[in-house]
Amino acid sequence: MLVISLILFSKTRDLTKLKKYEEAFIEEQAKKHSEQNEFFPMVIHELRSPLSVISGAADLLIKTTGELSAEQIHTLLHQIKSSSSGLLKVVGDILDISKMEGGKFQISETYGDIRDVLREECGYFEPLAKIKNVTLSCPVSGKIPSFSFDSDRVKQVLNNLIANSIKFCPEKGKVVVNARKDARSVIVEVADDGVGIPDKDKPMIFHKFFQASNQAGVGEKGTGLGLAICKGIIEAHGGKIWMEDNKPSGVKFIFSLPIK
Amino acid sequence: MPKKILFVEDDEGFYNIFSVPLKMKGYDVIHVSDGSLAVEKVITEKPDLILLDIVLPGTSGLDILKELREREDTKEVKVVMLTNFGSDDNISKAMEYGSNDYLMKYNIVPSELPAKIAGLLGEAQESVVRVTES
Numbered sequence: 001m002l003v004i005s006l007i008l009f010s011k012t013r014d015l016t017k018l019k020k021y022e023e024a025f026i027e028e029q030a031k032k033h034s035e036q037n038e039f040f041p042m043v044i045h046e047l048r049s050p051l052s053v054i055s056g057a058a059d060l061l062i063k064t065t066g067e068l069s070a071e072q073i074h075t076l077l078h079q080i081k082s083s084s085s086g087l088l089k090v091v092g093d094i095l096d097i098s099k100m101e102g103g104k105f106q107i108s109e110t111y112g113d114i115r116d117v118l119r120e121e122c123g124y125f126e127p128l129a130k131i132k133n134v135t136l137s138c139p140v141s142g143k144i145p146s147f148s149f150d151s152d153r154v155k156q157v158l159n160n161l162i163a164n165s166i167k168f169c170p171e172k173g174k175v176v177v178n179a180r181k182d183a184r185s186v187i188v189e190v191a192d193d194g195v196g197i198p199d200k201d202k203p204m205i206f207h208k209f210f211q212a213s214n215q216a217g218v219g220e221k222g223t224g225l226g227l228a229i230c231k232g233i234i235e236a237h238g239g240k241i242w243m244e245d246n247k248p249s250g251v252k253f254i255f256s257l258p259i260k
Numbered sequence: 261m262p263k264k265i266l267f268v269e270d271d272e273g274f275y276n277i278f279s280v281p282l283k284m285k286g287y288d289v290i291h292v293s294d295g296s297l298a299v300e301k302v303i304t305e306k307p308d309l310i311l312l313d314i315v316l317p318g319t320s321g322l323d324i325l326k327e328l329r330e331r332e333d334t335k336e337v338k339v340v341m342l343t344n345f346g347s348d349d350n351i352s353k354a355m356e357y358g359s360n361d362y363l364m365k366y367n368i369v370p371s372e373l374p375a376k377i378a379g380l381l382g383e384a385q386e387s388v389v390r391v392t393e394s
Binding site: 072 | 271273274276277278280281284315344345365366369370371
């Protein structure tokens with residue numbers, strides 16, 4: 001009797017475990033299906049948008065020859081160039097996120113000084129900050145040793161963080177990019193005094209496709225992949241990325257890169 | 261008095277391209293990139309037609325359309341929805357909320373746009389485009 005009870009107990013426990021695995025599998029499949037349902041419409045929208053513009057500009061250049069001024073022609077050609085670059089970026093983002101999810105994303109580390117990267121990125125964004133009447137500063141000082149990191153990919157992260165900060169800053173706002181050495185890492189901060197991120201959005205901020213709910217009136221939507229890609233890049237380095245409130249307003253995005 | 265078109269579109273590139281043939285036709289084109297300001301602009305500007313993108317940051321063209329149709333002072337304004345999605349759901353909602361027409365952004369070229377909206381503006385349907393003969 002005792003043996004039968006023990007066998008029954010063991011089988012019941014196995015069935016319970018099996019049931020739990022089954023539920024977890026179904027939940028994961030449902031989540032993947034839901035992500036695919038979000039992913040494809042987003043991809044279609046983000047590819048079609050610049051393609052509509054490129055095709056439209058070409059149509060005007062072809063069909064209204066002689067009716068456009070030199071300035072209008074220049075604007076249309078500039079728009080083709082700008083939308084083509086945007087399209088290439090979207091395709092690049094989609095490829096990056098696919099590789100990250102497939103475990104195939106790789107970085108290429110070379111020995112360098114991260115302060116050069118920060119100054120270069122700040123210099124690149126200076127004109128945009130001026131147009132928006134935002135003060136962008138990069139007071140990088142202090143001893144930060146050279147170390148191995150993927151310069152292009154770290155630039156990609158900074159591109160995303162600085163662009164977002166400027167985008168969400170009001171006129172006369174400030175964006176500060178800084179770096180310091182920790183015990184075994186370099187810590188980089190991008191801080192702004194903009195609109196901040198609503199509390200309810202904070203847990204989701206590094207999830208792919210996520211867009212903060214307070215984006216009304218601050219420009220085009222984008223893919224919602226930027227911060228997810230930043231996270232993938234920093235984690236591929238063995239580092240971490242997180243967000244803090246910047247008192248009294250705005251946000252601070254911080255990432256660490258281990259010194260190798 | 262030229263016809264007035266309110267173009268509610270957050271994609272600056274799309275607006276820059278697709279507003280050209282409308283301006284060449286002589287329409288007064290007013291751009292609104294922030295969807296939250298759209299209804300207010302309709303009230304103050306009283307456009308003859310609105311080109312209204314469905315996907316806008318922080319809001320939805322469908323919600324804007326719904327609000328326009330609920331207000332006494334804007335319920336009659338002509339609205340053409342713009343979308344890159346082409347889902348049956350979006351289109352049927354647009355028509356249900358009272359859109360006069362819809363256009364798939366990926367399926368039109370700028371030179372065709374004046375002809376697409378001429379009927380709603382009470383104008384003869386001729387294209388502004390003159391194809392250059394070789």
